[in-house]
Amino acid sequence: MKKFLIFSMLFLYGCATPHAGFEVEQLRTNEVLGAGYEKLDGKLYRIFCGGNGYASYQFVKDNCMQNTAKFVNDNGYQYFSMLANTGDTDKSTGGYVSNGVFVPYEIVKHAQYYTIMFLTKNETKTASNFYKVSDYYTPEEKNKD
16 A cells, blocks of 8 residues: 555656746747836836746846836936846756656746936936947837838
């Protein structure tokens, strides 16, 4: 009876496989990146971009700059200053049993946090560092139908 119980438990665990939560085709888009913002004061914002376990650090970093530039453009500015820039990596491990064999896995998620301030062209003359939106983001032209 004890062997049957152990076999049954292993069989049930073997059927449990990890699920990514999205289709692989979506990896070709920015669907692996979550982004958000928080208004701190006036033209000051905190930007967050985080990838899932399929997004590399470079992918998260590049796309966060693009999303930040788009956010600045959507708010009517063409320049921004980055007051703080931090990155974070979160590793989690786990595993599952398949055909009676334990299969370990590790999920690595990267994130970027920016504190930015919108700048006018005039303000860029006195800013110690600033970024130009067009270097990171090009708005799509709207249909002229």
